[in-house]
Amino acid sequence: MDKMKISQTKFGMFKPMSREERQEVHSNPFGINFKGNVLAADVFESSKAKETNSLSSNPFAKMTNKSKMVASAFVGSINSFNEAFRSRVNSIISFGKQIKENIANSWEFAKNTEIKLDFKGLTESIASKFNNQYSVNNLLKQPVDDLGAMFAAEHQTYKESLKA
């Protein structure tokens, strides 16, 4: 179905026409003037048409030309909305698929990964934190002379590291 918008509607009805043209095209026998221009659209509803409309069961049959244009424009806009909606839904679906694939890959990776808990290493690392020779508590247990010797040695090391 072609999309139809109100803005695209050709209002050629205001185009001036000769009397002959007018008679050929329109069922309006009076050739109604609107500020000097003859209305090109058949805005008058013939009595014949009215009779047929009243007899038909189609509810859209009563619609005028202009309202048909409006309706078609509305339908066109619904179609375009549907297309936009469909494209968004598709993108959501593809996103969902991607997530699903990622989860599946992660699960495969987790299944093939061996988890080990190294208690021995953990104990050693904790023990090294608490049994640090240079912790203040351990240093306080040592005689002052030993501390003096350690201080001198570490000071020398630090001095050399600054020079290097």
Place this chain on the structure above:
Amino acid sequence: MKTVNKIDNIIEALCRHEDPKSISILEEIGTNSEIDEIREKTAHALIRKNCPESLRVVISSAGKGINDLSARVAMSSINEILSLNDKTEVLKVLEETMNSEEKSEIKDTARSVKALITYSM
């Protein structure tokens, strides 16, 4: 453990040690160090000891503690003195330095620090 951290801990242990020899060790190695950072930390430790012997090192000795040639070491030593809770011993040592010290520079510094303590109290 880094060497700096080891030195920090040794200085802290000497600061807490009750043996009076710890003061002489801090003075000998720490306050005579070429490194500003070590001199600063040693001066802080001697001030925190808050005993007359340790305070004399940082207040009455030329080139050490508040008389250090490095402005950073001198100022941080003064700051450490001001942050002491009990300033009784410091005031005594400062008074002693002002009355007995021959060098006018050391006297002036002691007088200034005493004035600061008086204003901050």
